[in-house]
Amino acid sequence: MLTIFYGSFSHAGQSFIIAATPKGICFVGSPDGTISELTTFLPQTKLVANQAAIAPYSESLTAYLDGDQTTWSLPIDIIGGTPFQRSVWTALQAVPYGQTTTYSALAAQGGHPTAIRAVASAIGRNPLLMIIPCHRVYRKDGQIGGYRGGLELKQTLHQLETQTK
Numbered sequence: 001m002l003t004i005f006y007g008s009f010s011h012a013g014q015s016f017i018i019a020a021t022p023k024g025i026c027f028v029g030s031p032d033g034t035i036s037e038l039t040t041f042l043p044q045t046k047l048v049a050n051q052a053a054i055a056p057y058s059e060s061l062t063a064y065l066d067g068d069q070t071t072w073s074l075p076i077d078i079i080g081g082t083p084f085q086r087s088v089w090t091a092l093q094a095v096p097y098g099q100t101t102t103y104s105a106l107a108a109q110g111g112h113p114t115a116i117r118a119v120a121s122a123i124g125r126n127p128l129l130m131i132i133p134c135h136r137v138y139r140k141d142g143q144i145g146g147y148r149g150g151l152e153l154k155q156t157l158h159q160l161e162t163q164t165k
Contacts, residue, residue, distance in 0.1 A: 002079070004042060005050035006035070009058035011065045016129075018054050018061070019047070024075030025057045028129040030149045041127045042079060064130060067160055070097040072131055081125065088122035095136045098161040102140045124148055130157065 004026060006019040017029035017038050029037045038047065056074055063069035078089060091109055095101050107119045123134045129149045135157040139145045147154035 001044065001046045003046045003048055004038075005048050005053035006038060007049060007051040007054040007058070009054075009061060011062055016061070018057055020054050020057055021077045021079070023077040025054075025128065025131065026077045026079045027127045028061065028131060030129065031153055041125075045079075061130065065160070067163070070161075076128060076131060078132075079127070081122075081127075084118065085122040085125055088119055089126055089128075089132050092123070092126070092132050092134055092137070095133055097133075100136045100138050100158070102138055103145065104140050106137065120146070129153075136161075 002021065004019045004021055006017060006027075008015050008017050010016070014031040016031060017027070017033055017035060018025060019027040019038055019042065027038055027041055035047075060069060060072070060074050064072075078086060081089065087110055088106060091106055103116050103120050103123070104113070106123075107113055107115045110119070112118070123137055124146065126132050126134045126148065129135075135147060135149070135154045137145060144151055144154060
């Protein structure tokens, strides 16, 4: 059974559960989310509370949210996901800071132009909010679309990135 270290960090009055393996960060939760969100995303793992193990990731996420960091340099460890989901998450990592794309563009980029709903579903299962930048995906009509972290956070991240790029 895989051991995952978890803890939390706070920013702007919100708390985020984050988790990491020895290989890298593997989960960032929704604002004010609970441990149940982590267990939903990473079932059948051994969870160990360890604030020290996640401290570098907390610091990096804080720097991002403060507008002091635009790229992610610490290791990530993507656990789970289907091959299709993992391909969508990989494509998301190529969307540059401060820019957006659409669900349909991601579907076409992946060679599945009619799989827009499947792409949206894969984005919703992204275990690494902010790090795998699903907040950079909007609807084709320019509307914000959904976001596991909530629409307020998606708007905040978009504003942060367009002001600091």
